[in-house]
Amino acid sequence: MKRELPIAALRSACEYKELFDLSRISTMRVGGLARYFFKPVSKEELCRLLDILDEVGYPYKLIGGASNTLFCDDVYEGAVISTRGLGSISREGSSFLCEAGVSLASLLSYAAGCGYGGAEQLWHIPGTLGGAVAGNAGAHGLEVFDVLEGVYIRRGLDGRCVELSPELLEPSYRTTKIKCGADITVLGATVGLDFSNAEDILRQKRKFAQMRAKTQPIGEPSLGSVFKRSDGVSAAFYIDKLGLKGYRVGGAAISDKHAGFIVAERGASPKDVLRLIAIIKEKVHDAFGIGLECEIDIVGGADVLFDRTEK
Ligand SMILES: Cc1cc2nc3c(=O)[nH]c(=O)nc-3n(C[C@H](O)[C@H](O)[C@H](O)COP(=O)(O)OP(=O)(O)OC[C@H]3O[C@@H](n4cnc5c(N)ncnc54)[C@H](O)[C@@H]3O)c2cc1C
The missing domain is CATH 3.90.78.10 (UDP-N-acetylenolpyruvoylglucosamine reductase, C-terminal domain)
Incomplete structure (x- = not known):
């Protein structure tokens, strides 16, 4: 049975677009249309939206940078929710607290500005921290879970938002519980980096960029x-x-x-x-x-x- 979207309730929760062309946000520049497209601007707005969708059982798909997702149907009959509006980063010592929509490049660039590094391998992976956590992204021998200290999630099961120890998401090579279908939304994560020298960070960043440019x-x-x-x-x-x-x-x-x-x-x-x-x-x-x-x-x-x- 086709489920209807509770438009009136959603209108107050978050702005949306109808029949949104997903090729506009895909790094491959292909994709069908999304029946509804949402871009919440805060964790609270995202959670309110998810609460409503879960309550009526309306299908949805979370998306960060859409650099690892292929939408194949002419129309995705559900709600596509972009986390790109969740972009805050702050620091407590060597720990960087980021919302899910922060790109890996922005996080590492911000950290480098504070004198912290050690994860330059991840710099040029396109997409968001939320997407990287969901798929345990990695490059040049480093995976995102190697530098995660905590993950802040919303559980679809009961709508509760909790802080988790990263290993509870069962990361392994390019996958986690989330990628395997667990109903979990990453709202944010804490990344731990090392105090570093700005020149070293830049040198490492350049080295990995050159390696990519040669082979990709x-x-x-x-x-x-x-x-x-x-x-x-x-x-x-x-x-x-x-x-x-x-x-x-x-x-x-x-x-x-x-x-x-x-x-x-x-x-x-x-x-x-x-x-x-x-x-x-x-x-x-x-x-x-x-x-x-x-x-x-x-x-x-x-x-x-x-x-x-x-x-
Ligand atoms: C040129 C290029 C180079 C790349 N190089 C690498 C590489 O070296 N290493 C690597 O690992 N990958 C690489 N990738 C793939 C991709 O960039 C990574 O997998 C990236 O981490 C995906 O992030 P995203 O935000 O774009 O995820 P999306 O494509 O938006 O989403 C990926 C998956 O994560 C889920 N998801 C997204 N956000 C959340 C959230 N907040 N909560 C729950 N689930 C969520 C989505 O539902 C989807 O299942 C590359 C891609 C390109 C285009």
């Missing part, structure tokens, strides 16, 4: 690495071995620079991306017997997947 299609619309490593071997290794760099479906192509990235050209649709993902999985499975698992979060797209299994 920076500046092209993408969602980063599409697949997780499999038994420690990158998906790019298998895809490259099959000579698939440059292989395309519609406007979606496997990057010539990094076989684990799919880049979108003008006019690409999320379904092109999804079809390409399905083809890559099939080819890698047929050739190596490896079942690649997606690192990106795919929302919807059942029609494409169903279409393939029917053939």
Whole structure:
């Protein structure tokens, strides 16, 4: 049964847009429409909104920088909620208290300004702290959970907001309880950094930026690495071995620079991306017997997947 949104109650809770084009916020610049799009400006506003949606059982999807999420349906029949309006950062000694919508770059840049660093590996990961916590983002041997001291969450179960010790979110390689479907919203987190020298921080930041620029299609619309490593071997290794760099479906192509990235050209649709993902999985499975698992979060797209299994 189609659930209706309690518009009157929501109007007082948070501003919203209808039929919002999600390609506008995706780092891949693809996506369908969201039936409703909300951008709360405080934790209180976000929680009030979630309380209302939970009460009526209306579906919603949290989004930070949308740098790891692919919305596949023409219309997502629910509410997409951006945390980008939750952007405050403060400091208590070496601990940085951030709201979920703060980008990793803003957090690390703020901390560097206070003379703290040690997590420069994470600087160039696009997206928000909330998204990084949900997926345990990481790079160059450091994961976000390595520097987390606490996480402030709202539990969907009872709507309560509590501070958690990070390990309770069960982080492992590019995943947590949240990414595995637990009904938890990250409202904010505390990140612990080391007292550092400004020049060292800058040098490290530059080093990691150069490493990325050498190996990744920076500046092209993408969602980063599409697949997780499999038994420690990158998906790019298998895809490259099959000579698939440059292989395309519609406007979606496997990057010539990094076989684990799919880049979108003008006019690409999320379904092109999804079809390409399905083809890559099939080819890698047929050739190596490896079942690649997606690192990106795919929302919807059942029609494409169903279409393939029917053939
Ligand atoms: C060029 C490029 C390079 C990248 N390099 C890396 C890299 O080196 N390492 C890496 O790990 N990733 C990398 N990524 C992927 C991506 O940037 C990270 O996964 C990032 O942490 C996602 O953050 P986000 O805010 O964009 O998340 P989104 O895409 O907005 O969301 C991701 C998931 O988290 C959930 N979520 C978001 N916010 C919250 C919240 N507040 N509470 C609960 N759930 C939430 C969403 O529902 C979704 O399931 C890269 C992406 C690009 C485009």
